[in-house]
Amino acid sequence: MHDDGTMPRPLAPQGRTGRPPVTSRAQILAGARQLIDRDGWEQLTIRKLAAELGVGPTTLYHHVRDKEDLLLLLITAYLDQVPHPELPSTPRDRIVTAAIAIHDSLAAWPWTAEVLTVDGFIARLNESALWFVEAILAGAVDHGCTPQQAVLIFRNMWYYAAGEILVRARTKERATPPDFDAFFSRLDESNLPQLTAVAHEWDAWVRPDTFAQGIEAVVDGLLAQALAT
């Protein structure tokens, strides 16, 4: 549990004492975001960020616990400013809408994929981001699920969304993958007939973003299973 910067710090009697700060957590987060947007996610290192801010690398450790903490603060601040969508009237559509909104926000900033799977990620979100979780849980309960079913539905949707973001984030843009031809030629048509039949189309079929369609199928499947038991 650490200071989130919203509490005014009690001042020493005669004002501040000791060496004055040269930076702050807010400046560090702003610098990190700038560095990522300008030079790419791979360029975000503690040392480069410090250089960007014009401070010593070790100074950052007075403002964030470690690099993972920095990343979590960054994603939290980002999700905090994501607008909440208008929710439709049926519970099922509310679930889908909330899921698409949070997914699209994360997918738009692909480096977030690197932090999505850290232990206790959901528990570290702030209230604005938890609004999406609440919308999904409430939608499931309104649809007729028990609270426990709602939690499991959320978790399964999270697996799907996180998997989609992670796989796509690491799929480079490219015309045709380098060894795709080698891949096709290795296929044994008699053992793998379906795969052989679709091999040449695979890349083109799999490239378009079908998250919205996919999450609808996932949600419908999960809701149907919950209500059937």
Added chain:
Amino acid sequence: MHDDGTMPRPLAPQGRTGRPPVTSRAQILAGARQLIDRDGWEQLTIRKLAAELGVGPTTLYHHVRDKEDLLLLLITAYLDQVPHPELPSTPRDRIVTAAIAIHDSLAAWPWTAEVLTVDGFIARLNESALWFVEAILAGAVDHGCTPQQAVLIFRNMWYYAAGEILVRARTKERATPPDFDAFFSRLDESNLPQLTAVAHEWDAWVRPDTFAQGIEAVVDGLLAQALAT
């Protein structure tokens, strides 16, 4: 496209020439696996692996392209030895059975999560592992899907499975997460009623492995959507 070691190399006229090899790709893969099993995934570095084998670190680069290549070879060899399950008679159950089998194999060796999302992962699998992909595609087609629908169903199942493995692989074993109490106390009951209501149960509800149940719901949702259009 590189030598996969199955082709006999043509010998020079008078037999081999030049400095004799001190190791081989097979030995490197065996050493890597031993290192992971004994010391954990984090301990697998090029340098430590070379030390384990008693060779110079740079020697490995004559047998594998780079570290990612090594990891892919390792997972390929592992998946190659995974037994193919008996497939049930209905297409829908064949899809579910194949998915659970491949998931459980990957989940049993959690470090594989690190490689699951590399670009073109599926295209680098060998025939034995592609058997699972074929089983899922064939199941979908037998159920009445078009080949394109079958490919998208496979891809969506892959997102779900990969997400589950990735999230779980990074979730440490623990009684109760350190700042879970802080998490609960931050929640505003009036804005987040559902979340507040389930907060204390969340961890216990989410901990059990429900992949088999989840993939059934996902498959049913995807198949229903495909047949409806």
Added chain:
DNA sequence: ACCTGAACACCGTTCAAGT
């Protein structure tokens, strides 16, 4: 043909010393 050590170009993080 294959192996090697040295070197390059980095990392995240700790810590004692300084202001």
Added chain:
DNA sequence: ACCTGAACACCGTTCAAGT
């Protein structure tokens, strides 16, 4: 209180020189 450089303990990879 806060900042700093030096240092620790590493990485993956390239490359010229060796056998």
